Amino acid sequence: MIALLVRDLRLAVRAGGGFGLGLAFFLIVTVLVPFAVGPEGETLARIAPGILWVGALLACLLSLDRIFQLDFEDGSLDLLATAPLPMEGAVVVKALAHWLTTGLPLTLAAPVFGILMNMQAPGHWWIFVTLLIGTPALSMIGAFGAALTVGLKRGGLLLSLLVLPLYVPTLIFGAEAATRGGAGMAVTTPILMLAGITAGVVAFLPFAAAAAIRINIR
């Protein structure tokens, strides 16, 4: 399993692996928003947590179709399916690799990008915490969507359509917790809901994704 993780991380940072793409996209989104809504600091500070969450979510979406599609195309998915590694384990490892190369950099960058949105002091901390708790769910749900669409030609768009509605609960509770935290209100309930969604998704979706892959590679 560690071998697969190391391979996926290595592939992501080598040429054409797409590492940094999501991060650059995230930066561009946060830069574009002040152009669109105007430079008033108060407005920007108010919408900052929501914009950062939507930006992170869209950036996460960019690299999802690579999770299984490339392995499917070059035949390694077939070979992995016949290897001693359980498919469920492979799904978890690939989602983890996706999170380490996409979700984690986004989480670390979000407080810094928040400055561009005139985010105020406790807000940076809370956008970091909520993304840290929420982005693993984004990667895992994305891996499930990628498993469903693996093998389809031009499956990327369908993948987005499948996955975005599933991101809604994470987005609601994540953005809510970040907003409340930034405003100095109690955050326990949305944080717990966010963590609960992530825990549930990580517990159940590997099985669903593995079943989808087994059907798709037949």
Add this chain to the structure above:
Amino acid sequence: MELTVEGLSVARGGMPVLEGLTFTLTTGNILILRGPNGSGKTTLLRTLAGLQPPLAGRIGLPPEAIAYGAHADGLKATLSVAENLTFWARVYGTTDIEPALAQFNLKGLRNRAAHSLSAGQKRRLGLARLLVTGRRFWLLDEPTVSLDQASVGLFADAVRSHVAGGGAALIATHIDLGLAAETLDVAPFRADPDRPTRTPTAFDEAFT
């Protein structure tokens, strides 16, 4: 150890392609699968490898015994030869890739990225993967595609030494590998396409 197949029927895309296949492959032996294009050799090998369920019949084989070599080599273009092979070795819980590199004459290429290899060199790397799996039963689908004469010789040597060491190989091929092997022609087992059958498709299965 042996691989036994009894009354096996396999299907591709919901259509049965082979029916009533029965054979046994014991360690120390090689079985060559013959048959025209589209006769179901690949489907049979994929079924034996566990990538798809059989329509009917029974497959008996020891657990963790199969190494499957498909049409595609499953190489990562941006990883080097040694990295590609080390990955598969670690997946299968083995460590030493040197014998495999030596067997397929890849030592000089070990640090080259896989995308800069020729088609034949890629195939050799794909076949070297079999050696690092440490599995006894090799299921090989047209292993000699894009190999030159000398590399076919290397491959035949690899199969011979694998079989001599207590392994077995089931090879679908159209060429003569010069191996002492039994031959199974799948043509007589082809399913009658006109006979109406009701086979479960993936769609049905999702609702059962």
